[in-house]
Amino acid sequence: MNPRNMAPVMDAKINDFVVKFANVNGSGSASANSMFAKAIYRMGIPVAPRNIFPSNIQGAPTWYEVRINEQGYLARRGGQVELMVSVNPQSMTEDVAEVCPGGYFFYDNTYPLDFNLIRDDIHFIGLPLTEITNTNFDNPRLQQLFKNIIYVGSLAYLIGIEFAALESIVNDTFAKKPKLIQPNIDALKLGFDEAQRQFSEPLPLQLKPSNANQGKILLEGNAACGLGAVFGGATVCAWYPITPSTSVAEGFEKYAKQFRIDSETKEHNFAVIQAEDELAAIGMVIGSNWNGARAFTATSGPGVSLMQEFLGLAYFAEVPSVLIDVQRAGPSTGMPTRTQQSDILISAYASHGDTKQVVLFPGNPKECFELTADAFDIADQLQTPVIMLTDLDLGMNEHLVDELNWDDSRQYQKGKVLNAQELDQVERFGRYNDVDGDGIPYRTIAGTHPQKGAFFTRGTSRDEYAVYTEKGEAYERNMERLNLKWQTAPQYLPKPIISTKDKSAHIGVIHFGTSAEAVREAIDMLAEQNHRINDLRVLAFPFHAEVTDFIDAHTHIFVVEQNRDAQFKTLLVNELEMDPKRLNSVLHFNGDPISARIVFDNIQAHLSTITSADVA
Amino acid sequence: MSFLKPSFRHPKSPTNRLGLTTRAYEGTISTLCAGCGHDSISAAIIQAVWGLGIPPHRVAKMSGIGCSSKSPNYFLSQAHGFNSVHGRMPSVTTGANVANRDLLYLGVSGDGDTASIGMGQFAHVIRRNLNMLYLVENNGCYGLTKGQDSATSDEGSTNKKGRVNPYTAIDLVSLALDLGATFVARSFSGDKEQLVPLMQAAMTHKGFALIDVVSPCVTFNNHAGSTKSYDYTREHVEAAGVVDFVPTSQEITLDQIEGSTKVVDLHNGDKVQLSKLANDYDPHDRRAAFDAVQDHKQRDRLLTGLIYVDPTAENFHDILNLPSTPLNALAQEQLCPGESALKSINNALK
Numbered sequence: 001m002n003p004r005n006m007a008p009v010m011d012a013k014i015n016d017f018v019v020k021f022a023n024v025n026g027s028g029s030a031s032a033n034s035m036f037a038k039a040i041y042r043m044g045i046p047v048a049p050r051n052i053f054p055s056n057i058q059g060a061p062t063w064y065e066v067r068i069n070e071q072g073y074l075a076r077r078g079g080q081v082e083l084m085v086s087v088n089p090q091s092m093t094e095d096v097a098e099v100c101p102g103g104y105f106f107y108d109n110t111y112p113l114d115f116n117l118i119r120d121d122i123h124f125i126g127l128p129l130t131e132i133t134n135t136n137f138d139n140p141r142l143q144q145l146f147k148n149i150i151y152v153g154s155l156a157y158l159i160g161i162e163f164a165a166l167e168s169i170v171n172d173t174f175a176k177k178p179k180l181i182q183p184n185i186d187a188l189k190l191g192f193d194e195a196q197r198q199f200s201e202p203l204p205l206q207l208k209p210s211n212a213n214q215g216k217i218l219l220e221g222n223a224a225c226g227l228g229a230v231f232g233g234a235t236v237c238a239w240y241p242i243t244p245s246t247s248v249a250e251g252f253e254k255y256a257k258q259f260r261i262d263s264e265t266k267e268h269n270f271a272v273i274q275a276e277d278e279l280a281a282i283g284m285v286i287g288s289n290w291n292g293a294r295a296f297t298a299t300s301g302p303g304v305s306l307m308q309e310f311l312g313l314a315y316f317a318e319v320p321s322v323l324i325d326v327q328r329a330g331p332s333t334g335m336p337t338r339t340q341q342s343d344i345l346i347s348a349y350a351s352h353g354d355t356k357q358v359v360l361f362p363g364n365p366k367e368c369f370e371l372t373a374d375a376f377d378i379a380d381q382l383q384t385p386v387i388m389l390t391d392l393d394l395g396m397n398e399h400l401v402d403e404l405n406w407d408d409s410r411q412y413q414k415g416k417v418l419n420a421q422e423l424d425q426v427e428r429f430g431r432y433n434d435v436d437g438d439g440i441p442y443r444t445i446a447g448t449h450p451q452k453g454a455f456f457t458r459g460t461s462r463d464e465y466a467v468y469t470e471k472g473e474a475y476e477r478n479m480e481r482l483n484l485k486w487q488t489a490p491q492y493l494p495k496p497i498i499s500t501k502d503k504s505a506h507i508g509v510i511h512f513g514t515s516a517e518a519v520r521e522a523i524d525m526l527a528e529q530n531h532r533i534n535d536l537r538v539l540a541f542p543f544h545a546e547v548t549d550f551i552d553a554h555t556h557i558f559v560v561e562q563n564r565d566a567q568f569k570t571l572l573v574n575e576l577e578m579d580p581k582r583l584n585s586v587l588h589f590n591g592d593p594i595s596a597r598i599v600f601d602n603i604q605a606h607l608s609t610i611t612s613a614d615v616a
Numbered sequence: 617m618s619f620l621k622p623s624f625r626h627p628k629s630p631t632n633r634l635g636l637t638t639r640a641y642e643g644t645i646s647t648l649c650a651g652c653g654h655d656s657i658s659a660a661i662i663q664a665v666w667g668l669g670i671p672p673h674r675v676a677k678m679s680g681i682g683c684s685s686k687s688p689n690y691f692l693s694q695a696h697g698f699n700s701v702h703g704r705m706p707s708v709t710t711g712a713n714v715a716n717r718d719l720l721y722l723g724v725s726g727d728g729d730t731a732s733i734g735m736g737q738f739a740h741v742i743r744r745n746l747n748m749l750y751l752v753e754n755n756g757c758y759g760l761t762k763g764q765d766s767a768t769s770d771e772g773s774t775n776k777k778g779r780v781n782p783y784t785a786i787d788l789v790s791l792a793l794d795l796g797a798t799f800v801a802r803s804f805s806g807d808k809e810q811l812v813p814l815m816q817a818a819m820t821h822k823g824f825a826l827i828d829v830v831s832p833c834v835t836f837n838n839h840a841g842s843t844k845s846y847d848y849t850r851e852h853v854e855a856a857g858v859v860d861f862v863p864t865s866q867e868i869t870l871d872q873i874e875g876s877t878k879v880v881d882l883h884n885g886d887k888v889q890l891s892k893l894a895n896d897y898d899p900h901d902r903r904a905a906f907d908a909v910q911d912h913k914q915r916d917r918l919l920t921g922l923i924y925v926d927p928t929a930e931n932f933h934d935i936l937n938l939p940s941t942p943l944n945a946l947a948q949e950q951l952c953p954g955e956s957a958l959k960s961i962n963n964a965l966k
Contacts, residue, residue, distance in 0.1 A: 265939065269943070284714070
């Protein structure tokens with residue numbers, strides 16, 4: 001029985017609403033939910049699914065929020081949702097509260113609804129999911145799994161998912177287990193038919209096929225990083241399990257097994273090493289790169305903390321290394337399954353002493369793929385660690401991006417490595433000799449030449465010929481050369497992406513990483529209020545001159561970031577010697593991905609304090 | 617400490633199979649204290665690598681931090697060296713070794729570097745059976761920071777200031793046996809006769825080889841009351857047998873050796889020959905090895921020599937199923953799947 005409240009009926013919404021699923025984790029809901037999102041993608045409608053999950057394996061509440069937006073605004077929208085699919089009694093109170101007035105609360109009405117939960121302004125639509133599964137399936141595990149598939153079938157009727165799209169996904173998913181295809185399709189039909197029987201009309205929330213997804217794919221950032229490492233020529237992945245980065249190593253292994261196993265010998269042209277801790281993981285990466293093999297590790301904030309000492313060694317001894325940090329909420333263990341951009345400073349200045357590290361900021365999975373592949377070239381060319389900062393939202397959620405591409409004419413850039421023939425031409429090899437005046441010396445790999453090129457790599461001070469010395473002037477010369485290398489670095493790094501809407505605009509937004517979608521949408525929302533705003537998205541640190549130019553060209557600069565302490569602003573202020581007052585922070589750090597609404601509200605509130613003449 | 621290295625060499629110095637004299641295997645002059653056990657070990661390393669006829673540049677010298685870890689500077693100048701961070705030599709060596717399986721990896725560590733800060737990495741590199749020689753230059757103290765007790769300092773041993781160590785010692789040999797090490801040996805820096813063939817056997821072993829070498833610290837731990845002094849070690853050493861390394865090319869003449877003899881087959885025909893074995897000691901029996909170590913410990917004796925070896929165990933390269941071509945030598949064509957592969961990936965993501 002469904003409650004007979006008389007909630008207002010909302011206006012029809014086509015391809016622009018949010019559906020949220022409230023599940024119990026470990027119940028198999030993830031594959032059903034991802035089928036839901038993928039079906040919408042295959043209908044050609046832009047879609048952004050996001051997992052909101054606990055640090056727990058089984059039994060705790062977990063959510064899956066799907067934003068559907070024909071115009072392609074795919075940041076988290078924020079606010080209440082139009083349709084809540086409630087399959088978890090534990091979280092029902094908060095789930096009911098999250099439905100917008102006139103919205104729909106879909107639930108399993110095998111059991112009666114707690115009357116205290118009933119709101120007059122929303123619709124309760126129940127279907128006896130448990131009863132249907134128990135009637136149709138004997139095995140308790142199948143009952144649980146198919147309950148999820150059944151609600152997807154019901155939603156197909158209620159909001160107009162094309163049944164063919166769902167069928168195609170079932171066919172693809174179980175291509176290797178064809179016996180499972182028909183039972184899944186039957187379960188979808190059970191849900192569809194039951195919904196049709198109970199509800200004479202579908203909901204006003206409707207999906208209509210579109211063709212907005214031409215040339216687009218749905219991809220997770222972590223898998224994209226793993227794939228990028230395969231394409232970038234990484235042969236060694238040393239890692240230690242930590243949420244939310246684990247699937248980077250898993251992605252690398254998956255694709256390496258696909259492309260890097262010799263078809264004849266079955267030997268592996270790659271090595272994945274699960275290390276004993278993060279210290280060992282980065283140590284292995286440094287050892288491999290020192291020895292001329294491209295190697296990387298993936299971790300999260302706590303791992304970066306542990307890797308600090310080794311990062312200083314790699315900076316000072318000039319050993320290339322690639323580290324992918326999938327950021328989560330800190331400090332300490334923080335919120336392991338919630339997103340943040342809060343490892344900026346610990347990465348940029350990783351280690352004791354005077355250290356500065358190259359940092360990359362991909363904003364979507366396509367950039368995760370590209371920048372991971374690039375990171376190996378950059379690390380080899382600059383002979384230094386490259387830290388790529390992604391985050392949980394980017395890494396563990398599927399995002400709609402352009403298809404990946406690769407230029408087959410591209411050659412790996414190994415930087416200044418001398419082979420035996422080249423060493424023969426060298427009078428006296430000096431590992432830390434700045435021959436070219438760009439701060440980047442030449443290096444050699446162990447075992448190259450019987451008489452030339454050997455040197456002792458160390459974290460202690462040495463002269464240009466790698467000979468140990470504690471002479472102050474030799475130490476200073478080396479540190480100054482490292483600084484010169486730092487000045488050289490930007491030319492090897494991806495430039496910022498500048499979107500100039502209006503050359504005369506006085507307002508500029510600086511952002512990086514996963515704030516991109518929210519910023520784009522917020523700027524469009526502000527444009528409707530006649531605010532003309534340009535934006536610049538940083539892809540790399542050290543900063544390019546374009547960042548300074550952008551700041552100079554605008555009267556009001558907003559820096560959007562997902563942490564409490566405005567770490568990115570600190571980096572701008574410190575490195576570009578900016579007046580801190582020039583930079584207004586838009587901060588978001590509750591662990592949820594940033595939404596357009598948050599960016600819009602912050603900027604609008606600030607602009608309302610300024611006279612219109614200032615911002616015109 | 618000397619500050620000049622003599623350059624004179626006897627014109628008829630013997631050469632190895634590469635035609636090189638030991639001079640080609642030397643390093644820069646040592647900056648360790650005069651009489652330091654570590655310098656004897658460096659000399660033994662030079663002898664061992666020279667004797668095996670390994671080109672110096674095909675060795676990678678790996679170390680952590682401490683007096684021991686400085687020593688790779690004092691041998692094999694033509695080899696690359698990596699003086700990494702404290703206690704982390706095993707992980708750096710693991711990475712380097714996986715990148716290029718064709719070099720000889722010589723890890724030099726100390727008791728502080730291994731038994732305290734590096735204990736975790738020591739344990740895990742053993743578990744992986746990484747193909748390397750892991751030398752511990754064990755002096756029971758932290759020399760470079762002026763003589764604090766280390767974790768291998770025996771309970772009851774007194775330090776230079778007369779303080780008695782109240783803590784139990786970590787015995788790296790017992791620990792390595794327990795963790796599944798496939799080559800476990802102990803020696804004394806003062807016994808070059810034993811040390812050189814042990815090193816050669818360890819360098820030939822295709823897997824993880826530990827040699828725990830008692831190497832007295834002349835400055836901070838060589839006094840009466842110390843159980844890691846020259847005198848104490850000489851008085852308490854008991855060899856499991858005489859060790860000879862027999863390269864493939866040499867024939868073994870058993871009749872030349874008195875007492876019980878065992879020949880251990882190593883990789884590609886090389887052998888270690890153990891003679892004068894106490895009580896028919898069998899280095900293939902891990903449990904017996906463990907018992908022998910414990911038995912000697914209880915009798916206040918230090919068992920040295922080749923204590924355990926398993927030449928057949930899979931090493932890390934086998935476990936990872938790596939190709940015979942080193943990973944660092946694979947061409948881009950073997951590494952990059954290319955645009956056509958990416959098309960199929962794109963299609964799978966639709």
